[in-house]
Amino acid sequence: MSTSITGSTVTTRDGTSIYYKDWGQGTPVVFSHGWPLQGDAWEDQMLFLAEHGYRVIAHDRRGHGLSSKPWDGNHMDTYADDLADLLDALDLQGATLVGHSTGGGEVTRYIGRHGTARVAKAVLISAVPPQMLRTDTNPEGLPMEVFDAIRAGVLHDRSQYFKDLALPFYGYNRAGATPSQGVIDTFWLQGMQCSIRSAHACIAQFSETDFTADLAKMTIPTLLLHGDDDQIVPIGASARHAVELLPQARLVVYEGAPHGIPTTHKDRINADLLDFLRS
Numbered sequence: 001m002s003t004s005i006t007g008s009t010v011t012t013r014d015g016t017s018i019y020y021k022d023w024g025q026g027t028p029v030v031f032s033h034g035w036p037l038q039g040d041a042w043e044d045q046m047l048f049l050a051e052h053g054y055r056v057i058a059h060d061r062r063g064h065g066l067s068s069k070p071w072d073g074n075h076m077d078t079y080a081d082d083l084a085d086l087l088d089a090l091d092l093q094g095a096t097l098v099g100h101s102t103g104g105g106e107v108t109r110y111i112g113r114h115g116t117a118r119v120a121k122a123v124l125i126s127a128v129p130p131q132m133l134r135t136d137t138n139p140e141g142l143p144m145e146v147f148d149a150i151r152a153g154v155l156h157d158r159s160q161y162f163k164d165l166a167l168p169f170y171g172y173n174r175a176g177a178t179p180s181q182g183v184i185d186t187f188w189l190q191g192m193q194c195s196i197r198s199a200h201a202c203i204a205q206f207s208e209t210d211f212t213a214d215l216a217k218m219t220i221p222t223l224l225l226h227g228d229d230d231q232i233v234p235i236g237a238s239a240r241h242a243v244e245l246l247p248q249a250r251l252v253v254y255e256g257a258p259h260g261i262p263t264t265h266k267d268r269i270n271a272d273l274l275d276f277l278r279s
Contacts, residue, residue, distance in 0.1 A: 009067075012081070012082050012085040016073060017068040018068070018082055020059035021056075021058050021059075023046060023057075024051075024055045024056055025053075025055055026053045027096070027277070028095040029049055029055065029096045029277065030057045030092065031045065031098045032097065032107050033058065033064070033102075036064065036162065037064070037065075037190045038066070039058030040058075041262065042100075044269075045098070045262060049270070059086055061102075061106070062078070062082055063201075064190075064195075069197070069198060071197055074198050076106065079106045079205070080109040080110040080112070081114075088118075094119075095118055096276075096277060098125065099123070099125065101232070102205070104124040108124070108211045111218050111220075112211070112213060115217070116219065120221075121220055122221075123225065123273065124222065125226070126260070127224070128206050128207075128209075128238060132238065140236055147203055155200065167179070168231040169258065171227075171229060171264060172184070174229070174258075218246050218248075218249075220248065221249075222246050222249040223249070223272070225254065226239035227255075227256070227261050228257065232259035
């Protein structure tokens with residue numbers, strides 16, 4: 001099946017409808033969100049960059065937000081292919097791909113599978129590559145028990161689990177933090193718009209996928225932004241390794257910052273993105 005656009009959705013090669021927002025004019029910047037969120041998680045960056053002369057596009061991953069919620073296709077390769085179908089349907093050229101957390105894996109796998117013909121730059125924010133799971137070849141990863149606990153939380157009471165997860169996600173469980181109930185509620189709402197099938201299946205994808213070979217194919221300029229107090233994707237098991245595997249990469253460490261820096265540190269993220277886009 002070929003891809004097609006209807007309104008604000010792209011129908012992918014397997015018939016899945018991917019919802020997206022497309023704002024502004026200029027050089028395209030395409031955003032891939034983290035688990036279990038949706039494209040709206042990028043609203044601060046999208047508004048800022050659209051106001052500064054960029055075309056900004058964010059989609060809801062299959063199973064998330066307003067996209068279709070199929071049983072099948074909850075796999076990193078399929079996420080990357082869905083992103084490819086979106087870029088192809090919109091015929092984007094010279095795009096910058098920006099991925100947060102799981103979305104960083106999606107961006108990396110997209111380039112590994114589809115190359116850089118449509119892409120000029122990439123940004124990985126609090127991203128999962130090269131691999132989160134501890135293995136014999138990745139001894140600094142996290143043990144499987146961590147991800148089994150996430151699966152158990154989703155299956156037992158995912159509504160409460162998402163409310164609890166928002167605290168370490170945004171660093172609200174740290175001494176001196178000032179939690180925003182609005183941010184917590186938004187995280188919960190977006191998480192609950194993800195199907196339980198996709199929420200559960202995606203855990204294996206962001207934790208077990210090995211992106212090492214994909215990173216080597218990212219021959220474009222790549223910016224990594226990561227907090228050194230990230231409790232969800234610890235920097236030592238992710239960005240500090242990824243930057244060594246990327247051909248053209250620079251890592252900027254946000255001291256004391258949590259996982260959800262597109263929200264908690266949005267002004268700094270926006271400034272760093274704009275500087276990188278203009279460079």
